[in-house]
Amino acid sequence: MPFIPHTDQDVATMLDAIGAPAIDDLFDEIPASLRCGPLDVPPGESEMEVTAALTQRARRDEPGPCFLGAGAYDHHIPAAVWDICSRGEYMTAYTPYQAEASQGTLQLIHEFQTMMAALTGMEVANASVYDGASALAESVLMAVRANRRSRRRGVAGAGRETATIRVVVAGAVHPHYVETARNIVQGQGIRLEATGFDASGTVDLARFETLLAEPPAAVIVQQPNCLGLLEPVNEVVAAAHAAGALVIAVANPISLALLAPPGDWHESGADIVCGDGQPLGIPLFSGGPYFGYICTRREFVRQLPGRIVGLTEDTGGQPGYALTLQAREQHIRRGKATSNICTNQGLLVTAATVYMSLLGAAGLNAIASRCHATTRKLVEALTSIDGVQQRFTGPFFHECVLDVGRDAEGVAEQTAAAGITGGLPLGRWYPELANCLLVCATEKRSEADIAAYREVLCRILIHAERPAIGSASEGSR
Amino acid sequence: MPFIPHTDQDVATMLDAIGAPAIDDLFDEIPASLRCGPLDVPPGESEMEVTAALTQRARRDEPGPCFLGAGAYDHHIPAAVWDICSRGEYMTAYTPYQAEASQGTLQLIHEFQTMMAALTGMEVANASVYDGASALAESVLMAVRANRRSRRRGVAGAGRETATIRVVVAGAVHPHYVETARNIVQGQGIRLEATGFDASGTVDLARFETLLAEPPAAVIVQQPNCLGLLEPVNEVVAAAHAAGALVIAVANPISLALLAPPGDWHESGADIVCGDGQPLGIPLFSGGPYFGYICTRREFVRQLPGRIVGLTEDTGGQPGYALTLQAREQHIRRGKATSNICTNQGLLVTAATVYMSLLGAAGLNAIASRCHATTRKLVEALTSIDGVQQRFTGPFFHECVLDVGRDAEGVAEQTAAAGITGGLPLGRWYPELANCLLVCATEKRSEADIAAYREVLCRILIHAERPAIGSASEGSR
């Protein structure tokens, strides 16, 4: 019996103590008609067998050099990070409700909150929500609550309560984030309206103006945006605040070691900063678990969803940590909670905290600047191929849109066949960019990786006309 | 500065406290002529770079299904084993000299000693020596010391002290073990004399009789022997003890869950049992670190080399563990120690202890019996190929000698090229077995693995005459 320690003797003694003839009798309150027969699943296998079977599957997906980002980034992860996270004490503990038995996790989260606040230029942070996309959804709900209240206080304008509440998406925000946020907030009558991007790949300012005409509750802007480009965030914040909207910034935390933190944008700064913590020491993991973070100003802390750890004292006057402001949460406030979130992404926060400690500000900055420089080299290398060009010319962080002059889906498939994860075919997001690949190079990509990609791409584009079936050059690889 | 935490400020303060102008001044007692210039090694690299470079090398050696044993066995290792061993508390602790700060390691070793004694049918065990081969060398030295003493006591015969002390190697003992033991003991005037094996692949009993005529200090026998076969250990023990020799058994610990323990051989039992602990949860690791174990009877414990943990009490009368009989060891007895060993293979003992706890007697027995049955299937599958036959017909545990009818070196090379580790070409050990492969199948080998091996071997042997260069069948694989 895998994982069940009972001996026959144990079972007999226990049933005897209960006074039940058999285990089955313990289910006698379940109507017989509701009992099921054997489940339609295969018989159990040993750890060895399962490992062998799933290792074989994992091998099939083992990736070559990865030039794909689009919200998940292939950074180097110091070995210490997961060696520490995998300690049973972190990995197999529950949510730190019993503070005295959870000082490890609690202090770690407090340190995490401090680090995230510092990175984003905000004052407080929560202990995570599910991922970047759900963090945006929660931020929208939070901004709506916060701004409603502000409006009641008469701070932000007319205070007209309409049936639908509007939130404006400024510029190129990750489409999956927008979709997720839309799906999550629509039940509460909140509508997302998007400016789209203009020819520069960043916010269409004209349309933004129009959408601000009737003041929305909040404005969302992503920096760097989902095309890798730098948005005019100072202008966006200025305009949004002028219209009485709160500003929600979506930011890649690694970029914040290099780029101006949202708290410093314009004069007033963003009000809520959210995003995905994956770049901070979390493997690509086929999409998750990652974690969503949300930071904000102190004044909005009671609207912040998710757990928050505070420093307090024990009865002996010694400092110690505890979950705080729990009255915001579902297990206390139930239907009136700031969010329904309960289980969050604690272990990933652990990873990110260890990661940020190891790297420090200087280390993160080195990584961010190296990513930028490596991506520039990648872009140089690839655009030196005939017919490949940069689609937008503005400054980018570590992702760039390349027009490959033909359907990018096919190109991505072919690079994958050659063992290279070559980037995102942007037609999936924006039909008008069907010939474009969004490429990314983190600090992990070597010159050899870039050269290999260039060679593969060269081959693909040159053989474009005659689909490469058993061509001479193939044979010699 | 990798791994060095000093800030410039730290250095200045510290030098100031020392009263030295520069770090270099701290080396002023080293004659200038002995100072060296920069070392001829490349500049440092980041963890990321080193990981990338060495991962590339590791990939080159990544193995397919392994049918090679010959002293190192590819068993399944429960994930829990190394998750626990890798805890800093085990991995980065020193030898448990400070008992009060090392109760974890000490209790673990005590539990290990208990398990090894139980497996071998002995009374005591040490906390490891380097590997199986060095364990044999240490066992020989130990037997010689133990037997000399016995002889002085008149227990075992004439007591004639000759310049060379003889030890007889009975049957097929792993050649690397014999070579290692020979190299280590020869400085002390000990000579190993081998019986060799007869047509059955086991001890040449006639020659054994002859070698016992002048009684040796000890007899070494390996069970199962290095050809996988079962030696007539009862006969060997009876004859050895009759001749006043101590018996050193070399045993694969996994086999001991199935086979009679050396302590039960004949009536008297072996006197010393040693071997390599690698099968107990330790990866192949390219050859090490593994660990050597030595078990013996209580009467010989003072001759046992290596650390030993005893249960004792603390000043409060509470039970606790401590290293004991340290007067045997080099740090106390120096030149008169039982061995020069200091650093041993502690972490591997940790792995083996966790492994044995997880498996228990029933689990180890299941593994041993499964290895046996799988190897039989392998042998059936391969000997169904024309020209492949079993070289020896006696019972085997989980290794078997197959005659492939041609130089086995070439065959092994070709199976390797096909991604299968096909066994040991025995010509390396015994020229007369140049056409033979020593094959092994652990519980990890599936029917699919065996079928794959059979197919590869078929192909190799059928193409034997015309070296397989671009043959038609190759193309279709």
Added chain:
Amino acid sequence: MSTSIFDIGAPGRGAAAQRPAPGDVSDLPPEALRRKPPRLPEVSELQTVRHYTNLSRRNFSIDNQFYPLGSCTMKYNPRGAHRIASLPGFAGRHPLAELAASQGFLACLHELQEVLKAATGMAAVSAAPMAGAQGEFAGIAMIRAYHDARGDTERREIIVPDAAHGTNPASAVMCGYVAREVPVGADGDVDFEALKAAVGEQTAGIMLTNPSTCGVFERRIADIADVVHDAGGLLYYDGANLNAVLGTARPGDMGFDVLHVNLHKTFATPHGGGGPGAGPVGANERLAPYLPTPMAAKEGDTYRWVEPADAPDSIGRLSAFAGNAGILLRALAYARMLGRDGMRRVGEFATLNANYLMERLRQQGFELAYPERRASHEFVITFRQEAKEFGISAMDIAKRLLDHGIHAPTTYFPLLVPECFLIEPTETETKEELDAFVTALTQVLGEVRTDPERVKTAPHNLPSARLDDVKAARDLRLVHEPD
């Protein structure tokens, strides 16, 4: 508290082996750049490792001790499943990788969907939700989509028992519904009459946990299903307690239309000090079209994603990629190790352990909240007597239990039972461990009578004495302040 990581650093210190050579950023507009570096720790690699290794030791965890936390299913988390999820092919796979480089992962995802269908009796499963609460959100959103699709747009209420977990009403509200509570009766079952009275044409659906959060099986579940269905409502099954009936009874057979499963409970994926989990949703034929995307589909020998185009009625995506993939892999590995018989035994032995522990405690004089009932995989005891007589709270007793090296059961949940413990031993604990718990709790109870002060001021043997929650909330210190 341990010294903060911020207080052990020094300006300029860092883990140099982790730093790549910086790159040139002179092409970036200066106004886009950060002016002052963020205040992050400045520590060496050894300092980091030592700090977080030592911090970890200030936690209780399953790997360290018995953790009978009701509703949370704190059972053994197999290390083998952790290793499998960490294989380079899974851990290194980009979520948007091409299909050809995703077949291994998709095969796993598809297989897990099939396993969950079998275990729950549902027609289809989407593993997209990232925890139970997101599963609830998805399920209620599906119910809403279903009604909307039929033009049945006036249903405004979701019914939840007053004993329900807080996420239930919170999820309902998040979907735009009003959460309407119905009381649970003295026997632990929902008050059927009250329920009938509450159900009507305004009812979009009901959320039930079964076995319930009172630790008992909802005996009239079939009747409840009829009442709700008859009124045009749908039934949502909160799968947090599936562990109790795994292999014995299936929500699909009980009349539920949609459900979630907390993989981090029933499927043994570790809780990680708060998460991550995964909350796959299953639905019957009626609701299947509304399942969130993406999902895995199989066509012949190849796997593909179910794209929006294939699921026009889907409530859409709930995360940037495809949910907590790594947790799904852990659950699959665990499910495969269990297999058919193993799954049934999970429910059986979880139930055996709970009933044994309940019986032992009853014999020791503890008051059961539902003394006439079988325990499911958990049960409720109440200290209302002790509270009255000695001024001792359930929380005091919980804290004192920590001193015995045992994690406290869930306290004050369900909210309707005063001064309660919800105790869930799980099937992976030994009889000896349960007996030790009885001994410890009995000892604490004795102490309540002989030395209540000692209990009120517990814990005494932990890194911290009792922490002041009120101060924490009043005097908010949410980030580390430099000295």
Added chain:
Amino acid sequence: MSTSIFDIGAPGRGAAAQRPAPGDVSDLPPEALRRKPPRLPEVSELQTVRHYTNLSRRNFSIDNQFYPLGSCTMKYNPRGAHRIASLPGFAGRHPLAELAASQGFLACLHELQEVLKAATGMAAVSAAPMAGAQGEFAGIAMIRAYHDARGDTERREIIVPDAAHGTNPASAVMCGYVAREVPVGADGDVDFEALKAAVGEQTAGIMLTNPSTCGVFERRIADIADVVHDAGGLLYYDGANLNAVLGTARPGDMGFDVLHVNLHKTFATPHGGGGPGAGPVGANERLAPYLPTPMAAKEGDTYRWVEPADAPDSIGRLSAFAGNAGILLRALAYARMLGRDGMRRVGEFATLNANYLMERLRQQGFELAYPERRASHEFVITFRQEAKEFGISAMDIAKRLLDHGIHAPTTYFPLLVPECFLIEPTETETKEELDAFVTALTQVLGEVRTDPERVKTAPHNLPSARLDDVKAARDLRLVHEPD
């Protein structure tokens, strides 16, 4: 002690997910089979994990605390090196795999040999020995082989300083030599006159540690080399203290003929609670032919093993395969992370830390064994005063230091300094950590004066009070006895 694993089991219990289906063994002769199963633990997977997780917490370790154990170089063990050595291609490679499937590993082994040649100034290196002591054995066996090859067979003695590590004389004796001790002078250097008197035609060689086990650099090493070489003897360098001079001075330049390097010290591979380590040996041109096999050789772009045929004079193999390969990989990874400058800094900062700590302790009134000398990477202090005045031993002070959460320095080594500590902070510790050590030790010293009993009965804050070594040896309880 914690309850033994043997006392938490139950007959028939086990970790079922770890058991393969048993195989048929009916073909084996019944008399070859075991009749009674061995008494091994019968516990569940969770019990195993919990037991050994909790046991681990009863250890001190570098990852948990400062560990200034002299001669042992307890520095940070990079986790990155551990991960690299565990890569499937290395960890899964069979030691006897075909050459074509071994090129990656052999490239690493060869590279390590080259790094060690450069760092020691030797002509050739074999990484076969599995720890320092086996390196010593190999080196002395090489010296013997060299003399034997020249027909110079009457040299019977190996000289070792009386301060030498115990393995030195033990290794010499194991090779069939007599270990002849020479005294160390009051300044910590070998007594040169005594040495000259001891050297003669009976001298096969000398074993020296430099910097020595007294924590000082042997200043007349060049003279010693001349004396020994002039007498026809050879010099063996015990590399246990190489960390002190890495990148600053090389044994090869000092006149040594053969040496070992403890990779588990200077090259930061973890000690594992006793091991494993690795003790590669290096030799100059004269002794290179005698190096143990196997080694890695490079020919063009491919690597191969150095087989006995290539090394007819080799002292042969010392292990079943090729030594502690995994440790060699860890060392290589570490060496590459350090690189040229990093290696030099290791020696520099190890020396800086030791001298700073020594100076601070001197100022606090501790008695240095060699007050006129620089510390190498370690230094000796003596409590002979305290022993005389208060009847307190160095061991008492060591035990009391444990109560402060600091591992004790090495005690009673070197043997010639009474009541001593050999203190080695290593370069990876911060100034703050050293200062905390000074504070703690000073506090203990104060206590020696004010409350000696408290020190004599230490430790007080650990899982065990002072353990009785005498009882352990008198009343041998070496295996767990069933109750």
